[in-house]
Amino acid sequence: MVAKVPVKLVSWDEIVEWSRGLAGIIEKSGWKPDLIVAVSRGGFVPARLLCDFLDVTNLLAIQSQHWVEAAKAAEKAILRYPYEINAEDMRVMIVDDIVDTGDTLELARDFVKRSWKPREVRTATLQWISSVAKIRPDYYYIEVKEWTWFQYPWTRLEDTSQFILRILREDERARRGLPVDSFKSIFEEWYGVKTSELGFYWEMALEKLRREKKISLSNGIIRPGERF
Amino acid sequence: MVAKVPVKLVSWDEIVEWSRGLAGIIEKSGWKPDLIVAVSRGGFVPARLLCDFLDVTNLLAIQSQHWVEAAKAAEKAILRYPYEINAEDMRVMIVDDIVDTGDTLELARDFVKRSWKPREVRTATLQWISSVAKIRPDYYYIEVKEWTWFQYPWTRLEDTSQFILRILREDERARRGLPVDSFKSIFEEWYGVKTSELGFYWEMALEKLRREKKISLSNGIIRPGERF
Numbered sequence: 001m002v003a004k005v006p007v008k009l010v011s012w013d014e015i016v017e018w019s020r021g022l023a024g025i026i027e028k029s030g031w032k033p034d035l036i037v038a039v040s041r042g043g044f045v046p047a048r049l050l051c052d053f054l055d056v057t058n059l060l061a062i063q064s065q066h067w068v069e070a071a072k073a074a075e076k077a078i079l080r081y082p083y084e085i086n087a088e089d090m091r092v093m094i095v096d097d098i099v100d101t102g103d104t105l106e107l108a109r110d111f112v113k114r115s116w117k118p119r120e121v122r123t124a125t126l127q128w129i130s131s132v133a134k135i136r137p138d139y140y141y142i143e144v145k146e147w148t149w150f151q152y153p154w155t156r157l158e159d160t161s162q163f164i165l166r167i168l169r170e171d172e173r174a175r176r177g178l179p180v181d182s183f184k185s186i187f188e189e190w191y192g193v194k195t196s197e198l199g200f201y202w203e204m205a206l207e208k209l210r211r212e213k214k215i216s217l218s219n220g221i222i223r224p225g226e227r228f
Numbered sequence: 229m230v231a232k233v234p235v236k237l238v239s240w241d242e243i244v245e246w247s248r249g250l251a252g253i254i255e256k257s258g259w260k261p262d263l264i265v266a267v268s269r270g271g272f273v274p275a276r277l278l279c280d281f282l283d284v285t286n287l288l289a290i291q292s293q294h295w296v297e298a299a300k301a302a303e304k305a306i307l308r309y310p311y312e313i314n315a316e317d318m319r320v321m322i323v324d325d326i327v328d329t330g331d332t333l334e335l336a337r338d339f340v341k342r343s344w345k346p347r348e349v350r351t352a353t354l355q356w357i358s359s360v361a362k363i364r365p366d367y368y369y370i371e372v373k374e375w376t377w378f379q380y381p382w383t384r385l386e387d388t389s390q391f392i393l394r395i396l397r398e399d400e401r402a403r404r405g406l407p408v409d410s411f412k413s414i415f416e417e418w419y420g421v422k423t424s425e426l427g428f429y430w431e432m433a434l435e436k437l438r439r440e441k442k443i444s445l446s447n448g449i450i451r452p453g454e455r456f
Contacts, residue, residue, distance in 0.1 A: 012240035016381070020428075038272070040287045041279055048272040048382045055386070055436075059268045060309060061289040081288060083311040153244070154276045158283070200248075208283075 004190040006148045007163075009197055015153065018126045019046050022141040023053030026093075026124060029139070032056075033093035033122070039064050039108050040080075042097040045154050046126050050095060060085070064108040077103035079111055087118035097152055098127040098144075102135040151193075160198055160205035163191055165214060168224050177223035232418040234376045235391075237425055243381065246354045247274050250369040251281030254321075254352060257367070260284075261321035261350070267292050267336050268308075270325040273382050274354050278323060288313070292336040305331035307339055315346035324353045325380055327368070330361040379421075388426055388433035391419055393442060396452050405451035 026032075036056050038047035040063035051059050063080040092112055096105050105123055113121050124139035131145055144150075151159050167174050167186055174183060184195045195202045206222075209215040213227040254260075264284050266275030268291035279287050291308040320340055324333050333351055341349050352367035359373055372378075379387050395402050395414055402411060412423045423430045434450075437443040441455040 012244075012381075016240075038289070040289075041276060041285075044266070044272045044276040044287070044289075045382075048269060051269055052383050052385045057269075058291065058308060059272070059289070060291060061266070061268075061272075061287070063286065063288060080286060081313045083313050085309045085311050153240075154273075155280050157280045 005163075005166075006146070007151050007191040007193050008148050009151045009193055010153060012153050015045060015126070016049065018141045019049035020053055022046070022124060022126060022139060023050055025141065026050075026054060026139050031122065032091065034058060034090040035060065035087060035092045035118075037062055037092055037094050037108070037112060039094060039096040039104060041065070042152075042155075043095040043125075045152075046097055047095040050093075050124070056093075058090075062108055062111065064104040064111075066104065077107045079107060082111060082115065084115050087112070087116040090118045091120045091122075092116065092118040094121060094123045096123075096125045096137075098129065098150055099125050099133045099135065099137055099140070100129050102133040105137065106135050156198065156201045157204055157208065160201050161209055163187065164205055164209060164222075165228075166190075168215065168222075168228065174222070175224060177221045180217075180220050180222055183222045233391075233394075234374070235379050235419040235421050236376050237379045237421055238381060240381050243273060243354070244277065246369045247277035248281055250274070250352060250354060250367060251278055253369065254278075254282060254367050259350065260319065262286060262318040263288065263315060263320045263346075265290055265320055265322050265336070265340060267322060267324040267332060269293070270380075270383075271323040271353075273380075274325055275323040278321075278352070284321075286318075290336055290339065292332040292339075294332065305335045307335060310339060310343065312343050315340070315344040318346045319348045319350075320344065320346040322349060322351045324351075324365075326355040326357065326372075326378055327353050327361045327363065327365055328357050330363040333365065334363050384426065384429045385432055385436065388429050389437055391415065392433060392437060393456075394418075396443065396450075396456065402450070403452060405449045408445075408448050408450055411450045 033056055035058040036047050036051055038044045038061040040061045064077055066075045067078045094109050099105055109121055109123055122138040125137045127142045127144055127150060128137055128140040129144045129147055132147060171186060188194055210217050213225040216223050216225040261284055263286040264275050264279055266272045266289040268289045292305055294303045295306045322337050322340060327333055337349055337351055350366040353365045355370045355372055355378060356365055356368040357372045357375060360375060399414060416422055438445050441453040444451050444453040
């Protein structure tokens with residue numbers, strides 16, 4: 001059965017392996033950053049690991065992210081806190097987890113170039129979805145050709161919650177209420193992920209959504225909640 | 229045999245478990261941050277995980293760290309890039325991995341309070357070494373009573389390299405050169421960690437130190453290198 005939304009659960013070991021591989025590519029290029037800037041929030045873990053593998057002491061972050069404008073369906077990338085530092089003599093490397101559309105990375109890179117005036121800026125990501133991204137990072141470890149949702153371990157609760165809500169929005173049967181086991185089957189069918197692979201996150205997501213009244217869960221039946 | 233330097237290798241699973249536990253304590257207190265600020269570099273991974281567990285979108289970092297002044301033996305904490313943002317209406321939570329002396333966390337907290345003028349600042353760390361720290365974080369998951377070097381998974385290459393160099397500096401036999409196996413035995417004796425537990429990091433650290441000429445490694449003998 002083909003998943004409706006292809007999801008790949010990424011393990012911590014894979015994150016370490018990919019960050020190490022990315023560091024190897026950067027080292028081989030003969031270039032070394034003086035400052036690593038994580039794109040918040042996705043770049044935090046890879047940026048920290050790259051500091052270790054590349055022996056880089058200076059580490060900062062800027063927050064570039066998609067923002068759904070209230071009145072429009074369209075999304076655009078914004079910088080939440082466009083602060084300035086003097087990076088005149090520095091080689092800066094901007095790090096994110098994945099380049100999907102490329103909007104957030106591009107915005108972060110252009111801002112740092114223009115406002116921090118570093119000697120040089122390069123970009124590095126663990127993954128690059130080449131079929132949809134409008135920019136290619138200077139360094140990447142994995143080129144992804146078919147769009148996939150990479151479920152990184154630092155956003156497991158948020159993603160699991162979103163996955164559950166999406167089923168409730170889009171599946172007729174779920175909307176009317178389903179026993180947990182049937183709901184789990186739909187989850188596995190849609191995302192290609194067994195709920196047991198999510199460990200404690202599955203129960204934690206259900207509990208969080210129940211507390212927020214986004215789902216109701218009584219007598220073993222999941223349905224949309226009061227604030228769904 | 230008692231380790232000369234008590235080291236506890238921390239796994240990724242423990243980091244997730246501790247971050248989740250810390251998030252639970254914060255939630256129970258009834259307080260929720262609007263903005264999480266990671267202390268760079270140690271706070272990056274816990275800060276990102278806390279964003280997931282507490283559903284916090286805003287994430288930044290400031291770099292507060294120990295700095296050995298060239299002319300003195302004493303260390304002091306400095307802020308590398310004391311940038312400013314307007315956080316007037318925000319509850320800010322400053323996150324680090326561990327409070328050891330407490331200098332860096334205190335400096336970061338005082339700076340954010342004074343310069344960003346947030347509505348409120350609280351601090352949260354995975355661990356707190358209560359026997360040496362001069363401040364107690366508002367939230368912590370583990371109180372450590374006997375000083376231990378917690379070897380977090382995001383600083384494994386740096387720490388392994390430092391552990392090796394320390395043996396070469398302080399052990400007479402190692403200074404004159406030792407077969408790798410004997411060197412490994414000293415490592416295990418000093419740090420209470422088997423080199424096999426370090427996975428690929430052991431070989432990676434040796435290779436890095438050899439490339440930097442900090443060690444020499446020929447005919448299976450480790451000794452200080454030209455740039456030791």
